[in-house]
Amino acid sequence: MKMTLPDNERALMLLKTKGPQPLVSLAKDLNVSTEGARFQLIKLSNDGLVETHTESKGKGRPQQVWSLTQLGHARFPDTHAELTVRLIRKMQDTLGEAALLEVIEANGKDGQQKYLHKLNGVRDLEGRVSGLAKIRDEEGYMADYSKDEEGYLLVENHCPICAAATACLGFCRSELETFQTVLGDGVSVERVEHIVKGGRRCAYRIKQQ
Structure with missing residues (x-):
C-alpha cells in the first residue's frame, strides 16, 4: 500500500510497518x-505523532526507542470512520x-466470493497466502506475509x-471466517x-494441517 506522506514524515511509515524502533535503526x-x-x-514529537522511551538491553548503553502515538496511528486512514460508526449504532x-x-x-x-474469484486457479497454499496478502494490501491493510518453520504469518499493519x-x-x-474459507x-x-x-498490528498464523 502506498501512502502519500511528506518526505519529512517517512519515519511514520517505518514505525507503522515495523513497530517501535531505536534511533539508529530509523x-x-x-x-x-x-x-x-x-x-x-x-x-514529529512536537506535533504529537511520535514518542520515545529508553530501553536497556544487556551491558550496552541504553537505547532511545521511538513509537507512534495514538495521534500518529490516526494519520493512517480509517475509511469513513465516523459515518460508519454512526450507521452501526443506528442499526443496532x-x-x-x-x-x-x-x-x-x-x-x-x-x-469471500470476491477473493475466491481473484485466487481462482491458485492451488498451492503459499500462492493463496501471497495472493490474499496482495488483495488485502490493495484494500489498505498494509499487508504482507512471511514463511517460517511453522508455516506462514500474514501481517496487516x-x-x-x-x-x-x-x-x-x-x-x-x-474477516477470520473469510480467510479460512479462501x-x-x-x-x-x-x-x-x-x-x-491493543496490538500494534493484526497477524494470522496459517498452517497446513
Missing part, C-alpha cells in the same frame, strides 16, 4: 545521520444486534475499518495479534 532506514533522524523525530438501535450481525455475515460472504471493528467485533469474526480445507488460521485488542 536513521539507517531513512538513509540519514542519527542527528538527521533525531531532528525529524523531534519535529433500530434493528437489533442480530440484524446487524446478519448484514455483516452477508457482506463477509460477498468478500493497518486496519482501515478499525473504528467499525471496534464498534462491532462481528467484522473481525467475519485458504481452503485442511488449513488452520489463527489470529495471534489484534489491533482492536
Whole structure:
C-alpha cells in the first residue's frame, strides 16, 4: 500500500510497518545521520505523532526507542470512520444486534466470493497466502506475509475499518471466517495479534494441517 506522506514524515511509515524502533535503526532506514533522524523525530514529537522511551538491553548503553502515538496511528486512514460508526449504532438501535450481525455475515460472504474469484486457479497454499496478502494490501491493510518453520504469518499493519471493528467485533469474526474459507480445507488460521485488542498490528498464523 502506498501512502502519500511528506518526505519529512517517512519515519511514520517505518514505525507503522515495523513497530517501535531505536534511533539508529530509523536513521539507517531513512538513509540519514542519527542527528538527521533525531531532528525529524523531534519535529514529529512536537506535533504529537511520535514518542520515545529508553530501553536497556544487556551491558550496552541504553537505547532511545521511538513509537507512534495514538495521534500518529490516526494519520493512517480509517475509511469513513465516523459515518460508519454512526450507521452501526443506528442499526443496532433500530434493528437489533442480530440484524446487524446478519448484514455483516452477508457482506463477509460477498468478500469471500470476491477473493475466491481473484485466487481462482491458485492451488498451492503459499500462492493463496501471497495472493490474499496482495488483495488485502490493495484494500489498505498494509499487508504482507512471511514463511517460517511453522508455516506462514500474514501481517496487516493497518486496519482501515478499525473504528467499525471496534464498534462491532462481528467484522473481525467475519474477516477470520473469510480467510479460512479462501485458504481452503485442511488449513488452520489463527489470529495471534489484534489491533482492536491493543496490538500494534493484526497477524494470522496459517498452517497446513
